[in-house]
Amino acid sequence: MTGHPTRITVVGAGGLGGPIAFSLARRGLELTIVDHDTVELSNLHRQVQFTAADVDRPKAALLASAVVARGGNARGVVTRWAADTADALAGDADLVIDASDSPETKFSVSDWAVANGRLYVIAAALRYGGNVMAGAPGAACYRCLFEEPVEAPSCADAGVLGPVVAAIGGVAAALALGLARGDRTYAGALLAFDDLRTLVEPRIVRFAPRPGCAACARAPISPLAAPPVLVAEGG
Amino acid sequence: MPTIRVPTALRTFTRGSAEIELPAATVRDALAELERRHPGIRARIFDGDVVKPFIRIFVGADDIAELGGLDAPVGERDEISIVPAIAGGADA
Numbered sequence: 001m002t003g004h005p006t007r008i009t010v011v012g013a014g015g016l017g018g019p020i021a022f023s024l025a026r027r028g029l030e031l032t033i034v035d036h037d038t039v040e041l042s043n044l045h046r047q048v049q050f051t052a053a054d055v056d057r058p059k060a061a062l063l064a065s066a067v068v069a070r071g072g073n074a075r076g077v078v079t080r081w082a083a084d085t086a087d088a089l090a091g092d093a094d095l096v097i098d099a100s101d102s103p104e105t106k107f108s109v110s111d112w113a114v115a116n117g118r119l120y121v122i123a124a125a126l127r128y129g130g131n132v133m134a135g136a137p138g139a140a141c142y143r144c145l146f147e148e149p150v151e152a153p154s155c156a157d158a159g160v161l162g163p164v165v166a167a168i169g170g171v172a173a174a175l176a177l178g179l180a181r182g183d184r185t186y187a188g189a190l191l192a193f194d195d196l197r198t199l200v201e202p203r204i205v206r207f208a209p210r211p212g213c214a215a216c217a218r219a220p221i222s223p224l225a226a227p228p229v230l231v232a233e234g235g
Numbered sequence: 236m237p238t239i240r241v242p243t244a245l246r247t248f249t250r251g252s253a254e255i256e257l258p259a260a261t262v263r264d265a266l267a268e269l270e271r272r273h274p275g276i277r278a279r280i281f282d283g284d285v286v287k288p289f290i291r292i293f294v295g296a297d298d299i300a301e302l303g304g305l306d307a308p309v310g311e312r313d314e315i316s317i318v319p320a321i322a323g324g325a326d327a
Contacts, residue, residue, distance in 0.1 A: 100322075101322050102322060103289075103320065103322045106320075106322065124320075124321045124322055125321075126243075126321045126322070127243055128243060129243055130321065131318070131320075131321055145291060145320075146288065146289045146291070146320040147288035147289065148288050148289070149289075190318065192316070192318050194240065194242065194243060194253060195243060195253065198253075203240070203293075203296075203316055203318075204296055205291075205293040205296050205297070205298065205316060205318060206296050206297065206298070207291065207298040207300070207301075208298065208300070208301055210300070
């Protein structure tokens with residue numbers, strides 16, 4: 001058990017970041033919520049943490065305030081996650097959750113977590129489904145799985161249902177809590193939800209570290225080393 | 236027969252079908268049969284003869300990289316999953 005509350009950086013305060021942050025609004029967790037963006041009217045159907053009164057205001061600060069109002073502990077940082085901001089945003093974090101809409105950000109979060117020996121979760125939702133991956137030191141990483149960012153449709157151009165981001169966000173938060181408690185059941189696994197309108201059971205697929213993975217080559221912990229164990233308070 | 240699970244992004248090629256049963260002894264056979272039935276889908280999965288880097292293929296819960304790659308054998312009850320990377324969440 002660590003001597004401090006479990007610190008979690010949530011990258012993205014939108015459709016996924018909202019349910020993730022609300023799910024983690026609990027004793028024993030300290031959240032840093034990162035997002036450079038402001039609320040738009042078109043966000044409201046899937047980003048239920050905001051109201052019309054929030055339009056043009058910064059998402060990160062608003063979501064952090066909402067977490068605090070629910071009894072949680074959070075601060076909002078209005079900036080973009082990038083290689084040159086990551087240390088400041090997550091340097092003291094035990095775990096990082098990617099809830100962004102950007103393939104590049106997902107790889108950046110995974111690469112940073114691997115290089116710094118941190119736990120992490122990568123979440124994505126699109127149309128009627130989504131993917132959630134859990135990562136831990138020594139396990140295969142997001143770059144082992146998908147190798148490199150590509151042009152991918154985002155919520156803005158392909159759409160996503162509000163209930164879908166709520167469900168995927170809930171799964172991401174649950175996996176994060178599991179990792180924080182030392183449960184490595186899903187480390188190095190991807191939970192793929194094809195279409196939540198018809199099937200709520202995920203396909204759980206597992207993969208091994210990829211030889212030649214540039215991110216794993218920089219990892220401070222070998223795949224055979226014991227990963228850190230954290231314990232979050234509260235139930 | 237083995238079943239291929241088609242991700243939502245590729246279902247425009249399969250007229251909306253999420254699962255397709257087809258005769259195959261290997262993953263390669265299965266994908267060839269998928270292309271025969273639904274022309275054009277292969278180009279969304281492959282660059283030349285190599286699976287695109289943002290797509291992974293699994294038999295059951297296992298990555299085909301651990302099973303012999305595209306020549307991984309598949310049995311009557313096996314499920315082949317095509318899993319693409321996706322974005323979506325917030326513009327952070």
